[in-house]
Structure formats: structure tokens, C-alpha cells
Amino acid sequence: MSSATPSTASEYWDRYRPYRGEGAQPRPAAARFEWTDVPGHGPGAEVLGSPGTALDLGPAEGENAAVLAHAGTAVTAVDFSPSQVDRARQFWKDADSLDFVLAEACTFLDNDPRSWDAIYSTWGAVWFTDPDDLFPRIARRLASGGVFAFSHRAPATGEYGAQAMGGPWLEGRQDELTVHRWQYTTDQWSDILKRTGFANVQAQVLRHPEPDRPGTLLVQARTGS
Template sequence: MSPPDIAPHGIPQGPGAEVLGEPGSALDLGPAEGENAVYLARRGVRVTGVDFSGAQVARARRFWSDVPGLEFVHAEVCAFLAADSRQWDAIYSTWGAVWFTDPDVLFPLVAQRLAPGGVFAFSHREPIVGQYGAQEMGGRWLEGRSAELVVHRWQFTAPQWADLLKRHGFLDVQAEVVPGQEPGELGTLIVRGTRPSGDGHL
């Protein structure tokens, strides 16, 4: 199997990797096959990708074994963030783990692993009107599973996400919906915040 093509952007629609600033290190939450992580690593960023799917991690490692400064870890993101003591200049998720993790559990862990002044950014599909909070979904979401797996997907409006980030101590919060490319198509919601750069803690 050949590696996937690398897109010139870190987010499917709208702004790309520039939302992260110029990090020296980055953590990708839910990198799947690793295209976004590779895009950054090839530009000199040290990147760690953490994914819950062992099949995706194995594929990413096989595809990008020749890319320096890049590692893929098989783990649940909250367990990884709680156990790994490193800090990163940027933590991001492109239609990945942030969408499928309780933000009241995840955001404090992200804050602990961001370097002071670091950027936290994520994207997911624009929510359907009225379908906010934890939405139950069924499906065979992880390769290698024969049975249907029920998961939850957290969906909020841009202002709701902004309020969540602010409540967890993030600053310079921005949240917007980039419209879909076709009439009637749902857009992409993009959220960004930073950790305070002073001596205080979140």
C-alpha cells in the first residue's frame, strides 16, 4: 500500500497549519494515517501522533518510517496525556480525538501538556442545529473490530466551544465555521486558543 498524498493544509477546509504559529514541537490527537503530522515534520517540527486505533498507528508508522522527528503512539489520548510528562508548543486535532472526547476531561490535560504560550487548535464538522453536547453514535469505527462500537461525539457551536476553552483557562480564543464548498454542505468548525505564557497555572 502506498502512502497517502500530503495535502498542503493541516485542516480540510479553510486555514491550514499557520493556525499553530511556528511550533518547535507538536502533538497530533488522532492523526489517523498521519498526513498532517508528516506535513509538519517535514518542515522541521518534532511531532508525536497519538491514535486509539492500532491499525491506523501501524499504517502510519509503515508509511512514514523515513521521516525524521516523527513518532506515532498507540494510546487513548487522555491516558497518554496523563502519563506522558512532556510538553509541546502546539497540540492539535483535525477531525480527530477532540471530537470524540469529553472536553471537561480532555481540556485540563491538554493545558498541562502545552508549553506556556502554546497553541491548542482543533477542527470538526459543523454541528447540526440542536444536536449539541455528547451525541451517541454506532458503527464499526475502529478497524479490526467485528462488533459494532458505540461512541460519543461532542458537538457544540463556535460560541459554545469558545466558552469551554475560556472556562478551562485558555486565552486568545477564536472559533469560527468555514462554510462548506457545496450549497447545503455543512462547514468545518475551527477552534483555537493559547495557554497563558506567564508563571501562573491553568
């Protein structure tokens, strides 16, 4: 394996950069909180209520974390890609109450004793971490009555559970590393969350504006009965 080929999942994401033209990349607009891959489509930050504190699992470039921070929420954003964290810190160094942390999600939740009013993931760590490992940890760190919400691309029929994805998914590269994403139907996610102790689960598919493209699956749940 060459030195240019990623050997860990974090290196895989180190190499991912949304294309915005040649040269130095401008920071994202962060005009609103986005759950889907279509700007301005679907609900926004209101899904989380009005949290005083929030934990973003897998923030990538940090747009959503910045939107919340600018609205007054104290946000901790955790990503295990050094390149993603460095880039996000540079993009949002002027944002108060926004802290980007380099860590793997489960390890962070094991080691940080704080609780948060909202924990969320937009096409992030929830999509790429086994829910049997991640969800119990989230439940322990979510404040009483807090909101847990996440989104990912709606899966094709039959593509449920742990799905392997290789390098070609990232800009056509032929990488040897394969990572997995965990994706389910709305009913399957509801069952998994309820087994983990979450309640008031709401799950839906937000259709893409272009009929032939996959939509976004959005899930919201709360602690307590």
C-alpha cells in the same frame, strides 16, 4: 456479539479506512496541512504558528503530522487504534522527527511529562473525547503561550454535546458498538475553553465549497491570559 464486531472504541477505528481503490492502499499525498475534509480549502499549518514541537491527538493516517515533520517540527502523534498507528508508521517511516504512539489521549497526557508548543486535533480525538476530561490535561501539557487548535464537522442545529454515532457511519456497516462525539457551537466551545483556563479563543465555521454540505468548525486558543 461476533468476533467481527468491534467491542471497544479503538476496534471501531481499527476498521475505518478511507477508500482509495482496491488492493494495497497508497499513502496519502500530505501536500499541505488540512483542517477540513476538502483538500486545499481553508487555512493550513499557519494556524499553529511555527512550533518546534507539536502533539497530534488522533492522527489517523498521519498526513498532517507528516506535513509538520517535513517542515521541521518534532511531532508526537497519539492514536489508540493499533491498526491506524501501524498504518501511519508504515506510510511515514521515512519522516524524521515524527513518532506515532499507541495510546488513549487522556492516558498519554497523564503519563508523558513533556510539554508541546502546539497541540492539535483535526477531526480526531478532541471530537471523540469528553472535553471535561481532555481539556484540563491539554492545558497542563501545553507550553506557555502555546497554541491549542482543533477542527470537526460543523454540527447540525441542536446536535450539541455528546452525540451517539453507530456503525453505519463507517462505510454502511451495521455494527453494534456505539461511540460518541462531542460537538458544540463556536460560542459553546469558547465558553468551555475559557472555563478550562485558555485565552485568546478564536472559533469559526469554514463553509463547505458545496453549499448543501456541512462546513468545518475550527477553534484556536492559547495558554496564558
